[in-house]
Amino acid sequence: MLKTRAAITAVGAYLPETILDNKTLETMVDTNDEWIVTRTGIKERRILKEPNKATAFMATKAAENLLHKTGLDPKEIDLIIVATATPDMPVVATAAQVITAIGATKAFGYDLEAACSGFLYGLSTASAYIESGRYTKVLLIGADMMSSIVNYEDRTTCVLFGDGAGAVLLEPNNDGNGYLDEYLRSDGVGKNHLGIEAGGSVMPPTAQTVAEKKHYIYQDGQVVFKFAVTHMADAAEQIMLRNELTNKDVQYLVSHQANKRIIDATARRMGIVEEKVLMNIERYGNTTAATIPLLLNDYEDLFKKGDNIVVSAFGAGFTWGAALLKWAYNSKD
Numbered sequence: 433m434l435k436t437r438a439a440i441t442a443v444g445a446y447l448p449e450t451i452l453d454n455k456t457l458e459t460m461v462d463t464n465d466e467w468i469v470t471r472t473g474i475k476e477r478r479i480l481k482e483p484n485k486a487t488a489f490m491a492t493k494a495a496e497n498l499l500h501k502t503g504l505d506p507k508e509i510d511l512i513i514v515a516t517a518t519p520d521m522p523v524v525a526t527a528a529q530v531i532t533a534i535g536a537t538k539a540f541g542y543d544l545e546a547a548c549s550g551f552l553y554g555l556s557t558a559s560a561y562i563e564s565g566r567y568t569k570v571l572l573i574g575a576d577m578m579s580s581i582v583n584y585e586d587r588t589t590c591v592l593f594g595d596g597a598g599a600v601l602l603e604p605n606n607d608g609n610g611y612l613d614e615y616l617r618s619d620g621v622g623k624n625h626l627g628i629e630a631g632g633s634v635m636p637p638t639a640q641t642v643a644e645k646k647h648y649i650y651q652d653g654q655v656v657f658k659f660a661v662t663h664m665a666d667a668a669e670q671i672m673l674r675n676e677l678t679n680k681d682v683q684y685l686v687s688h689q690a691n692k693r694i695i696d697a698t699a700r701r702m703g704i705v706e707e708k709v710l711m712n713i714e715r716y717g718n719t720t721a722a723t724i725p726l727l728l729n730d731y732e733d734l735f736k737k738g739d740n741i742v743v744s745a746f747g748a749g750f751t752w753g754a755a756l757l758k759w760a761y762n763s764k765d
């Protein structure tokens with residue numbers, strides 16, 4: 433029998449109904465549709481407007497969508513990991529809220545924070561539990577309410593981000609498919625270029641931090657762009673080299689959706705044609721930990737058993753990496 437791997441066996445998603453398009457942003461800040469589309473590839477993004485609802489709500493909806501599609505009894509789930517940079521509350525685990533909301537009464541859960549690489553790192557964590565034999569049904573959710581930390585007076589960030597959630601179920605697989613390899617790295621230099629200054633233990637909230645708008649996300653776009661292009665392409669290339677994959681062997685690139693130009697640069701380094709590069713950035717913008725599961729959900733019908741899918745991400749920290757997934761089911765069956 434082949435080694436036990438962790439395989440994605442189902443996907444689900446949730447996107448808020450409210451659409452914030454580039455035309456509307458033109459009325460809010462000094463920007464224009466042409467700049468946003470040519471520099472980022474984004475045309476619109478979703479914003480969660482429901483009162484008192486936040487990341488846990490979207491994560492729950494994504495989980496419910498997956499349960500509805502599969503008919504899975506939530507009581508069969510062992511563990512729920514929520515990758516998020518925008519938990520509902522600083523100390524409370526978002527995953528605990530999801531567990532109670534969906535009735536996963538035999539599960540435990542916790543949050544994982546690695547910004548835009550959260551879902552990719554979560555794949556590593558979830559897979560390790562399954563490969564070890566400790567658990568057999570792990571729900572991994574990527575969910576972020578970026579609108580809660582974006583300053584809608586700052587044109588350099590407010591055009592980039594959106595809200596959303598995606599979920600995948602991971603289960604043991606013994607036919608050679610599943611999560612095969614990973615190349616993950618982090619570098620603390622990133623805190624100078626992308627993050628939120630206040631609200632954590634180093635700068636607790638005060639009236640002054642609020643007045644100085646230090647609870648909003650900041651980004652030195654050009655620096656982050658250069659790091660992202662170099663590191664994400666390097667990681668994807670490493671995955672191909674280590675697994676002796678040529679550009680013909682790779683069926684799809686499922687990359688974090690921060691900027692179309694960064695994704696194109698990664699694809700160029702991999703030598704893969706445009707049709708293999710999956711994107712939805714034009715519709716959702718950068719949803720941080722949710723971009724990758726949202727792509728898996730949008731393109732699920734395309735995937736066939738045995739497809740080699742390279743997953744890549746780059747985010748605050750810095751955190752980045754790439755992984756190799758051999759898709760484990762024919763989604764249309």
Ligand code: UT7
Nearest residue numbers: 463464467471548587588591653654656657660690691747
């Ligand atoms: O997901 C986590 C990781 N994040 C990323 O990977 C994002 C990486 N960075 C980027 O994607 C790009 O750097 C941005 C999309 C954020 C910015 O694109 P850019 O091509 O690097 O633009 P820039 O920052 O160099 O700005 C060029 C010009 C500036 O004007 P001047 O100084 O040349 O007159 C900006 O002030 O564009 C101006 N600008 C804007 N103009 C219209 C900045 N934001 C806007 C805007 N609308 N929204």
